[in-house]
Amino acid sequence: MAPTGPAGLEDKPRPIVVSGPSGSGKSTLLKRLFDAYPDRFGFSVSHTTRSPRPGEEDGVAYNFVTKDAFKKLIDENGFIEHAQFGSNMYGTSVQAVKSVAEKGQTCILDIEMEGVKQVKKTDLNARFLFLQPPSVEILEKRLRGRGTDKEEDIQSRLAQAEKEIEYSKTPGVHDKIIINDDLEKAWQEFKEFCVPEESS
Numbered sequence: 001m002a003p004t005g006p007a008g009l010e011d012k013p014r015p016i017v018v019s020g021p022s023g024s025g026k027s028t029l030l031k032r033l034f035d036a037y038p039d040r041f042g043f044s045v046s047h048t049t050r051s052p053r054p055g056e057e058d059g060v061a062y063n064f065v066t067k068d069a070f071k072k073l074i075d076e077n078g079f080i081e082h083a084q085f086g087s088n089m090y091g092t093s094v095q096a097v098k099s100v101a102e103k104g105q106t107c108i109l110d111i112e113m114e115g116v117k118q119v120k121k122t123d124l125n126a127r128f129l130f131l132q133p134p135s136v137e138i139l140e141k142r143l144r145g146r147g148t149d150k151e152e153d154i155q156s157r158l159a160q161a162e163k164e165i166e167y168s169k170t171p172g173v174h175d176k177i178i179i180n181d182d183l184e185k186a187w188q189e190f191k192e193f194c195v196p197e198e199s200s
């Protein structure tokens with residue numbers, strides 16, 4: 001019988017999808033994770049149709065491709081997510097995530113709700129973690145406290161947060177939901193999910 005899951009990746013680290021509203025603490029916790037375990041985790045290399053800047057190496061900074069090659073990959077369902085910024089296209093391919101696992105690293109995908117739905121349609125066999133703010137009111141305080149977002153951005157992030165929290169309640173969507181109330185407590189739970197053997 002054909003094996004389930006990605007061919008040849010059965011014994012490789014499963015990707016971890018980290019999602020959660022903007023301001024829920026994804027960057028904060030991922031930075032800690034990368035600092036604590038520098039070689040264990042990796043990010044996938046995105047595709048882009050823009051030209052490389054001096055010093056940018058193909059396959060390292062980005063996978064630089066032509067518009068035609070990019071469109072072909074879209075038609076072949078090769079992308080988890082893709083978007084256009086200005087005249088250039090950017091995307092995360094399924095193969096780029098597999099390449100991280102092939103190197104023996106756990107690929108971390110920091111993506112939003114639509115991306116989560118897309119990953120579920122692939123054969124990546126990912127594990128899903130949702131980071132939830134204690135409340136929308138506290139989320140608003142944190143977004144303001146961060147001091148990086150304009151007022152209109154804060155409003156649209158909060159509106160989007162309500163949708164993400166609603167979707168996260170769908171049974172079976174996430175393997176783990178962490179409420180980021182106390183940062184140290186959230187970190188312990190985050191670490192346990194991402195590095196399970198250390199806590200077993």
Ligand SMILES: Nc1ncnc2c1ncn2[C@@H]1O[C@H](COP(=O)(O)OP(=O)(O)OP(=O)(O)O)[C@@H](O)[C@H]1O
Pocket residue numbers: 020021022023024025026027028029142143145146180181182183184186
């Ligand atoms: N448990 C916590 N208690 C208090 N403040 C927190 C906690 N976790 C994170 N923060 C603060 O909340 C703000 C938002 O966190 P962060 O930038 O990590 O969110 P994010 O999910 O990565 O957002 P985005 O998706 O917009 O990048 C930051 O200023 C961070 O320091």
